[in-house]
Amino acid sequence: MVIIYLDEPPIQQIVNAQLLPRIIKFLQREDDPQLRVEAVCVLTAIFGGTYAQGQEVIRNGAIFWFAKFLRSKNEELRFHSVRALGQIAGDSTAYRDEILANGALEPLLKIVEGFRATPNIIKEGIIAISNLCRGKPLVPVEMVKAAIPTLCKTIHSQPDSDFLIDAIWALSYASRTEETAQMVLDFPNTLSALISLMTSPFVSILIPSLRILGNICSGNDAQTDAVIDHPGFLEKVYNLFQHPKKTVRRENVCLISNIVTGTESQRNKLFKSFSFMEKLISCFKNEPYDVQREILHVFCTTLGHECVNEFLAFLDAGLLNCYLSILRDENSESSALRLVLEGIYYMLKTGRKMVTENRSEDNIVLKELEKVEIFDQFDMLQDHNDKGVCKAVTKILEEFMPFIEIKQKQKESEVDDDGEEDSDD
Numbered sequence: 001m002v003i004i005y006l007d008e009p010p011i012q013q014i015v016n017a018q019l020l021p022r023i024i025k026f027l028q029r030e031d032d033p034q035l036r037v038e039a040v041c042v043l044t045a046i047f048g049g050t051y052a053q054g055q056e057v058i059r060n061g062a063i064f065w066f067a068k069f070l071r072s073k074n075e076e077l078r079f080h081s082v083r084a085l086g087q088i089a090g091d092s093t094a095y096r097d098e099i100l101a102n103g104a105l106e107p108l109l110k111i112v113e114g115f116r117a118t119p120n121i122i123k124e125g126i127i128a129i130s131n132l133c134r135g136k137p138l139v140p141v142e143m144v145k146a147a148i149p150t151l152c153k154t155i156h157s158q159p160d161s162d163f164l165i166d167a168i169w170a171l172s173y174a175s176r177t178e179e180t181a182q183m184v185l186d187f188p189n190t191l192s193a194l195i196s197l198m199t200s201p202f203v204s205i206l207i208p209s210l211r212i213l214g215n216i217c218s219g220n221d222a223q224t225d226a227v228i229d230h231p232g233f234l235e236k237v238y239n240l241f242q243h244p245k246k247t248v249r250r251e252n253v254c255l256i257s258n259i260v261t262g263t264e265s266q267r268n269k270l271f272k273s274f275s276f277m278e279k280l281i282s283c284f285k286n287e288p289y290d291v292q293r294e295i296l297h298v299f300c301t302t303l304g305h306e307c308v309n310e311f312l313a314f315l316d317a318g319l320l321n322c323y324l325s326i327l328r329d330e331n332s333e334s335s336a337l338r339l340v341l342e343g344i345y346y347m348l349k350t351g352r353k354m355v356t357e358n359r360s361e362d363n364i365v366l367k368e369l370e371k372v373e374i375f376d377q378f379d380m381l382q383d384h385n386d387k388g389v390c391k392a393v394t395k396i397l398e399e400f401m402p403f404i405e406i407k408q409k410q411k412e413s414e415v416d417d418d419g420e421e422d423s424d425d
Contacts, residue, residue, distance in 0.1 A: 011049040020060045027065040033074045044084040063098050070107035079121050086128030093135040100132060100143050109150045126163055130170035145180045152187035165204045172208040178219040185226055198236040203245050210251040217258040224262045228269050238274040241283055253294040260302045277317045284322050296339040303346035311350040320368055327377050334386035341392035348400045382407045
């Protein structure tokens, strides 16, 4: 079989001539390894055409054979099969799932870790593994967690940034659960490697590294402690507030958000180092909305713990003024208003808690709101077109501001939200 490579290969002519089944049969020729290699290359080229042409390759059963060839003794056949599967897995989650169902992950891992593995096949293998771990709907972690040790080894052993990018992104997809996050922690020196990458000049390495650390911090208390107690971690988090790329600053705040969901001790470690509270509020005033939204999540989650000391520290740092600026801005997004109202609700609850504990004569938040004459704004928010905003403001009015009349319209909207009379359903 002689293959002539053209600038524009006649893919559609091959499909129209119904040659795909014949090319697939060439994959079965155990007596001619080179013919198999050429057939894999042709099928990969056809798959790289239009979506419909790619579907024809899959429909004719190519995935089964490519996965089978991962165990071949022929090095060239293995290499081209790895490359083909990486391309196919990155094209569609349905193809990704079919590749996993054909048992391709285990031999891929063996190829990447093989004693004689060349840099080229390692690179193609890591790309394939990464594509098998990514995509939405998310692949069940149980199907890809076996890749974690291999990915951790790759992070340690491959200084080339291309290897790192694919390996770290794959690890960020595979470490989403408490069990798999623990696997990352258990692999020797991986946590240190990830934290050292927080100073990487490459955004494509920095962001997935932050996501892995965020995955670990969203696990159990011991996992979070392992990260925040690591020497240099909190300092690196603090320094990333100054990163020139907005996407990095946003990811960094998401990591902080995972930390503040933990224990009071963990939040103390965070907030009592490097003036994190003041820095969050300072950044909030200057960041674009998508970063502001993540900072609002940090505020809201922290206040939701109703810890008096944290509440007072945020109050002293000027959080209430940040909230009021959002409430008064007629262009504020509904999602921001909901988070602000939820945060104010928690502040009011903690202020009331201080009264019941005899730590204050009055609810200091309510008094501050009265000083700045914000009550008319709460009244107007009852007419907001977002039901979530209306419900949030009504909750505040019912518990803390009975002197503001709750409009009948809002009561009716709550009935709609229960699904009884909602015409939008």
